Amino acid sequence: MTDKKHLVFIINPKSGVDRQKAIQHAIDTRLDNGKYSYEIAYTQRAKHGIELAREAASKGAYVVVAVGGDGSVNDVMKGLLRTNTALAIIPKGSGNGVARTFHIPLDVYRAIDLINRDNVANVDIGFANDSPFISNAGTAFDALIAREFAASKRRGLIAYSWLVTKHLWAYREREWSITIDGKEIREKAFMVNVANCRQFGYNFQIAPQADWTDGIFDIVIIKKFPKLLGGGLVWRAMNGTLTGSRYVSHYRGRHVVIRHPDMDAMQVDGDLLQCESTVDFRIECGIQKVLVP
Numbered sequence: 001m002t003d004k005k006h007l008v009f010i011i012n013p014k015s016g017v018d019r020q021k022a023i024q025h026a027i028d029t030r031l032d033n034g035k036y037s038y039e040i041a042y043t044q045r046a047k048h049g050i051e052l053a054r055e056a057a058s059k060g061a062y063v064v065v066a067v068g069g070d071g072s073v074n075d076v077m078k079g080l081l082r083t084n085t086a087l088a089i090i091p092k093g094s095g096n097g098v099a100r101t102f103h104i105p106l107d108v109y110r111a112i113d114l115i116n117r118d119n120v121a122n123v124d125i126g127f128a129n130d131s132p133f134i135s136n137a138g139t140a141f142d143a144l145i146a147r148e149f150a151a152s153k154r155r156g157l158i159a160y161s162w163l164v165t166k167h168l169w170a171y172r173e174r175e176w177s178i179t180i181d182g183k184e185i186r187e188k189a190f191m192v193n194v195a196n197c198r199q200f201g202y203n204f205q206i207a208p209q210a211d212w213t214d215g216i217f218d219i220v221i222i223k224k225f226p227k228l229l230g231g232g233l234v235w236r237a238m239n240g241t242l243t244g245s246r247y248v249s250h251y252r253g254r255h256v257v258i259r260h261p262d263m264d265a266m267q268v269d270g271d272l273l274q275c276e277s278t279v280d281f282r283i284e285c286g287i288q289k290v291l292v293p
Contacts, residue, residue, distance in 0.1 A: 005062035007031075007038040007115070009090075010052050010076055012068055023067060023090070023108060030112040036062075053079025061085050063291060065115065069093015070135060070201065074269035077134050077288060081125065086289035088115050095201015095270070098135045101212070102197075102292050115291055122286035123212050126196045128268050128279055134288070136206060137268045138193035139258055139279065141171055141222075146267030173224040176260050180219060180253035187249065191222040194256050194281050200270070208240040209250070215285035219251040256281040 009027065011020060024040070031038060041052045053064045053076040065088040066076035073089055080087055090111045091099035105111050128137040148163045176192055178185045195207035195218045207218035225233065225247040236242040243250040258279045265274050 004033075004037040005035060005118075006060070007036050007063045007065060007088075008052070008056040008061045009038060009040045009065045009067055010049050010056075010072070011040060011042055012049075012072065013042045013044075019092070023092075026108045026112055030109050030116075032116040035116065035118070047075055049075030050079040053077075053085075054083075055079075057083035057085040063088045063115070065090055067092055069096060070098050070270045073098045074132075074134060074271065077125070078132055081132060081288065084289075086120055086291055088291040093201070095204075097199045097201035097204075097270070098197060100201065100203065101135065101199055101210075102290065104292070114293055117291075117293070119292055120289050121213065121292045123288045123290045124196055124215055124283055124285050125288050126194065126217065126281060126283050128194070128266060128273065128281050129275055131268055131273055133196065133269045134212075135197040135269050136193055136195040136200070137266055137273075137279075137281070138191060138206075139260070139263060139266045140174070140176070140189055141167070141191045142193055142267050143263075143265045143272070144171065146270060146272045147265060168230055169227055174260060174262070176258060178219070178221065179257040179259075180251050181255055185221075185249075185251075187221055188224050189221050190224060191220075192258055193220045193222075194218075194258075195220060196283065204234070204237045205240050205242060206237065207250075208242060213286065215283060216252050216254055217256055217281065217283055219253060219256055221249040221251075223247050223249065254283055 043049050056064045057080050063086045064076055066073045067090045089099050089104050090108055091106050126133045173188050173190050175188045193206050195210045197212050198207055198210045199205045207220050210218040236245055261277050263277055
């Protein structure tokens with residue numbers, strides 16, 4: 001009889017005692033204990049998930065399961081990069097953009113069923129100034145909302161939508177230099193997003209054509225547009241037709257450089273990352289194992 005494959009579930013204890021008990025019950029009742037052994041590790045501070053995932057991989061864990069939203073997934077992925085340990089996701093965030101892109105069920109029991117099936121895919125990883133991301137990274141209005149959302153105590157679609165509405169009308173577009181595989185584009189842009197996966201979360205598809213196994217970024221530029229038409233762009237994003245808008249340019253490439261003298265931050269998988277005037281993006285093909293349907 002072969003040894004069981006060992007899983008490590010990484011959970012943020014700030015999620016609340018009731019949620020922790022519910023997750024524990026789901027694991028105990030649904031995980032295939034003939035195939036897997038498991039342990040649970042709890043984060044104690046910001047970015048602790050990176051350390052816990054790295055430690056689990058060093059001890060030979062077969063899979064580390066990120067229990068949380070896109071920020072938690074990003075942390076665990078960073079800890080697992082260039083190891084043989086796979087990433088799995090139980091989506092418990094607000095937007096869950098990575099889980100939705102990978103078609104991972106939002107229900108915890110069905111997400112564990114997926115882990116039991118043990119189907120592994122090799123997923124591309126992007127790097128923004130050497131900071132890895134699995135989903136997308138962006139500048140301009142994208143970075144502003146990430147900054148405001150990080151400072152807010154409220155979470156969820158309502159809180160996110162309120163921040164977007166609050167800042168939409170006052171935001172002033174700036175001209176960006178965007179170089180894609182050596183070709184420069186200058187564009188007065190509302191948002192510049194470099195995507196490996198299709199959406200931010202909440203089914204808002206910023207790059208509906210993105211494929212996380214093709215080794216290529218989808219670069220989506222939302223140009224200056226009449227603010228009264230903002231609802232139409234949101235509608236397009238929700239039904240997967242955003243890149244068909246006259247106010248959106250869509251490019252593909254492997255190496256992207258974005259420049260603006262006043263840029264000081266960007267969002268990376270929803271988290272705010274400080275930068276200075278230039279962001280250099282590159283992609284590495286198939287370097288992270290992920291459990292998918």
